Amino acid sequence: MDCIFCKIVNKEIRSYMIYEDEFTVAFLDINPVSHGHTLVVPKKHFMNMEEIPSDELCHVIEAVKKVGGALKKTFDFDSYNIQVNNGATAGQVIEHLHFHVIPRHIGDGLELWPQGKYEEGIPEELTNILRKELGQE
Amino acid sequence: MDCIFCKIVNKEIRSYMIYEDEFTVAFLDINPVSHGHTLVVPKKHFMNMEEIPSDELCHVIEAVKKVGGALKKTFDFDSYNIQVNNGATAGQVIEHLHFHVIPRHIGDGLELWPQGKYEEGIPEELTNILRKELGQE
Numbered sequence: 108m109d110c111i112f113c114k115i116v117n118k119e120i121r122s123y124m125i126y127e128d129e130f131t132v133a134f135l136d137i138n139p140v141s142h143g144h145t146l147v148v149p150k151k152h153f154m155n156m157e158e159i160p161s162d163e164l165c166h167v168i169e170a171v172k173k174v175g176g177a178l179k180k181t182f183d184f185d186s187y188n189i190q191v192n193n194g195a196t197a198g199q200v201i202e203h204l205h206f207h208v209i210p211r212h213i214g215d216g217l218e219l220w221p222q223g224k225y226e227e228g229i230p231e232e233l234t235n236i237l238r239k240e241l242g243q244e
Numbered sequence: 245m246d247c248i249f250c251k252i253v254n255k256e257i258r259s260y261m262i263y264e265d266e267f268t269v270a271f272l273d274i275n276p277v278s279h280g281h282t283l284v285v286p287k288k289h290f291m292n293m294e295e296i297p298s299d300e301l302c303h304v305i306e307a308v309k310k311v312g313g314a315l316k317k318t319f320d321f322d323s324y325n326i327q328v329n330n331g332a333t334a335g336q337v338i339e340h341l342h343f344h345v346i347p348r349h350i351g352d353g354l355e356l357w358p359q360g361k362y363e364e365g366i367p368e369e370l371t372n373i374l375r376k377e378l379g380q381e
Contacts, residue, residue, distance in 0.1 A: 123367045125374035133378075135367050138359035143370060156309050156326075157316075164309060165302035172293050172301060175330065177377040179294075186331025189293075193312065194323025197348040198356045209357070211334040219335045220346070220354050222275035230260045230272050233280060237262040240314040 112203035130166035133174045147171045147206040186211040249340035267303035270311045284308045284343040323348040
């Protein structure tokens, strides 16, 4: 399969790999949003959140927790963002699921997306539809 | 404990709850970045990624997967972002760990953060330090 992350996992191409276990690897993003920006990926090729089974997903989020903790401890900052761009419209470029871990610093200028408001009645409507879809009650 | 998300979990205050299982709940963000923007939280109070144990964290990411799938299926879009603001500098306001699930649509104007470049030698240096911290080799 012609997937750059699979090639990194298999050491067919070089990466700045900082962590590896049975199920996951983590390596520096070479176009970092901030110093230490790391990608955590499952070793097996899953395109997205829909494809990855729950047990594999657990391994990935555990690795994210480890990497985030190590980044905080090593570089003495207190906060980071985790981000997954699940699908092209969400900004996913490499079609191999990956979790971004992005160290944050006061005054770094990175802004969260603007928040809005629902019109009256809309949240109730969404809630009813989604509860049904999710098998609630 | 005076935590608004604990009160939502305990049904002491109203929310637009779309999902509940033994370990997690999910409810609409009332200040949504996009239509259907949902928060997934562990029922137990953990402040952040550092406090939550791995097994509880697995339950949360499994619920994120379920909620993301239901949102996609219900509202017919193909992509979403998952975001965790872990710590105040990363934008965390409520001190009870929560995962944002944000539906995305073409032309919605939400931009990812700008990417940079490392100066020569820096990624090697970071990799060495982090591999040691993460017990690699």
